[in-house]
Amino acid sequence: MVPTVRLAEPWRGMPLAARFALAGGVVLTLAALAVGAVVTDRIERSVVRNTARTTAEYMDAFISPISQQLAVHETLSPGARRALDEVFTGTPLADRIVSYKIWRPDGQVIQASDPDLIGRRFAPSAGLQRAATGEVVGEFEQLDGEAEAEAALGLPLLEIYSPIREVWSGEVIAVAEFYEVNERLKADLATARLMTWLTVAAVGAGLGGVLYLIVLGGSRTIEAQRRDLDVRLRELRTLSARNLQLARRVRHAAGRAAAGTEQSLRRIGADLHDGPAQYLAFAALRLDDLREALPDAAARDELDGVKDAIDRAMAEVREISRGLILPDIAGLPPGRIAAMAVEAHRSRTGETVRTRCDCAEAPEIGQAARICLYRFVQEGLNNASRHAGGGSTVTLSCGDGVLSLTVADTGPGFGSEPRYGMGLTGLRDRVESLGGQFAVATLPDGGGAIRMTLEPGVS
Numbered sequence: 001m002v003p004t005v006r007l008a009e010p011w012r013g014m015p016l017a018a019r020f021a022l023a024g025g026v027v028l029t030l031a032a033l034a035v036g037a038v039v040t041d042r043i044e045r046s047v048v049r050n051t052a053r054t055t056a057e058y059m060d061a062f063i064s065p066i067s068q069q070l071a072v073h074e075t076l077s078p079g080a081r082r083a084l085d086e087v088f089t090g091t092p093l094a095d096r097i098v099s100y101k102i103w104r105p106d107g108q109v110i111q112a113s114d115p116d117l118i119g120r121r122f123a124p125s126a127g128l129q130r131a132a133t134g135e136v137v138g139e140f141e142q143l144d145g146e147a148e149a150e151a152a153l154g155l156p157l158l159e160i161y162s163p164i165r166e167v168w169s170g171e172v173i174a175v176a177e178f179y180e181v182n183e184r185l186k187a188d189l190a191t192a193r194l195m196t197w198l199t200v201a202a203v204g205a206g207l208g209g210v211l212y213l214i215v216l217g218g219s220r221t222i223e224a225q226r227r228d229l230d231v232r233l234r235e236l237r238t239l240s241a242r243n244l245q246l247a248r249r250v251r252h253a254a255g256r257a258a259a260g261t262e263q264s265l266r267r268i269g270a271d272l273h274d275g276p277a278q279y280l281a282f283a284a285l286r287l288d289d290l291r292e293a294l295p296d297a298a299a300r301d302e303l304d305g306v307k308d309a310i311d312r313a314m315a316e317v318r319e320i321s322r323g324l325i326l327p328d329i330a331g332l333p334p335g336r337i338a339a340m341a342v343e344a345h346r347s348r349t350g351e352t353v354r355t356r357c358d359c360a361e362a363p364e365i366g367q368a369a370r371i372c373l374y375r376f377v378q379e380g381l382n383n384a385s386r387h388a389g390g391g392s393t394v395t396l397s398c399g400d401g402v403l404s405l406t407v408a409d410t411g412p413g414f415g416s417e418p419r420y421g422m423g424l425t426g427l428r429d430r431v432e433s434l435g436g437q438f439a440v441a442t443l444p445d446g447g448g449a450i451r452m453t454l455e456p457g458v459s
Contacts, residue, residue: 016219021212032204040196044140044189048158052138055180056162059097062087063176064164067102070173071166076102076111084111088178098157100178102164105132110174131161131175140182140189158182251368251435283310329370334403335359337370338396341377351390353381359398369454372430373405379423380407380450387411388447408449413442424450 014022066083069076076084088097102111107124109117127137139159157179164174327344329337335357342353365373377394384392388411395406427450428438436454443449 016222017212017216020215020219024208024211024215028204028208032200036197036200039200040193043192043196047189047192048138048140049136051158051182052160053136055158056136056138056160059160059176059178060162060164063102063162064167067164067174067176068167070102070110070164071169071171081111085113088113096180096182097178098181100176103128103175103177105129105172105175127159127161128175128177131163131177132172134163134165134172136163137161140186247435251433256368257433326371326374329374330367332370333359333362334365334370334373334398334405335362335396337373338377338394338405341374342381342394345378345381345385349385349390351381351385351392353390354393356393356395357397359396359403362398363401363403363454365403365454369403369434372434372436372452372454373403375430376405376427376450376452377407379427383423383450384409384411391447403454404451405453406449406451408443408447410447413446413448414440427452 063084066080066087067076069080084100084102088100099113100111101109101113101117104110105124105128106121107128108121109119112118124132127139130137137160140157158181159177159179162176162178163172164176165171166173327340329340332340338357339355342355345351346353381392381394384390384407388409391410393406393408395404395408397404424440431438431452431454434454436452439451441449441451
């Protein structure tokens with residue numbers, strides 16, 4: 001597998017035009033070889049067949065009249081044998097025909113230029129069998145086993161099998177085989193082969209060249225587009241890195257702002273507790289002393305109303321002070337922080353709050369996320385208490401490293417178009433500033449829910 005991968009790497013790195021030139025060159029070469037071989041073979045067979053037919057028709061005019069006695073006799077008469085010898089030795093045919101044989105279809109030699117072959121029987125060759133069916137067969141430089149003497153000559157011989165037919169019935173009574181010296185045929189076949197291969201090579205080269213030019217143009221366009229895409233990709237990567245850096249800076253700034261806000265709230269809460277709350281307490285004590293000094297009952301009742309208002313104001317200030325001061329949650333896991341917020345709400349309101357925590361493997365979060373989580377539970381429960389009369393459920397999950405927190409109630413819900421008050425708007429801004437997601441929804445069975453999710457890596 002590894003060598004295959006190593007061999008594929010240079011291939012993938014080559015331009016499209018180079019890959020086409022390599023692959024297309026191999027394919028076109030194989031195709032040209034196949035086409036050239038088929039066309040050359042067809043041309044050679046056609047030339048040999050036509051030459052053989054022409055020669056066979058010429059020879060049949062001399063051999064057929066002499067061989068008609070084979071229709072009724074097993075052999076030729078001495079006169080017929082002499083006549084055949086004179087045809088092949090005393091005429092211009094002797095310069096072209098080096099030898100001949102007269103065959104029976106069963107493979108017996110009836111007459112031959114070599115007397116030693118007369119009467120011998122050989123296994124019928126394919127050419128003899130085809131000629132016995134009435135077909136003229138020509139084979140160039142493909143001599144059979146009984147043609148050892150002809151093969152020893154070393155000449156370009158055209159072997160021709162010509163059927164000898166009975167004149168009246170047309171039945172094949174014998175087969176004439178003769179070997180013609182044909183230098184011209186050899187030269188014509190060589191020329192035909194050369195021209196065929198040159199034509200196939202020229203057509204293949206032209207076709208390959210045209211296709212290569214087309215692919216080369218496309219390859220250059222693709223390469224130019226690839227370079228442009230590479231430049232844009234680098235720009236996008238640079239821009240993405242900058243955006244990521246800016247997002248991290250925004251989150252860090254939001255975290256610092258949240259921490260600073262909490263410190264300010266802590267100071268405000270402490271100031272309310274140590275300042276206005278103490279003054280109100282002192283005013284309440286003084287009103288008690290003044291009430292004892294007033295002789296008029298109506299005046300004392302009026303003073304009692306003032307004292308009740310001061311007591312309510314003092315209780316409200318202390319409640320606000322406790323809400324502004326965040327408990328020490330540094331280093332605590334998400335489940336513990338949510339539980340602390342729920343417990344603070346229970347202590348303050350006496351309401352029952354159901355909790356569900358599936359956060360055995362809590363993701364690591366920063367202080368800003370811890371503050372956000374606590375404030376989310378605190379504000380969600382306060383909203384449920386004010387608008388839904390309690391009946392709240394806090395659900396915390398940490399699946400796949402994503403922290404998901406939901407505060408649901410059994411109230412009327414948010415309606416089709418929920419409106420964000422100052423509390424929900426502040427929560428949404430706090431969550432989204434940390435890269436999280438904030439959503440409100442009306443539950444199918446009634447009631448409303450607010451949900452926040454924080455991705456891994458939130459600081």
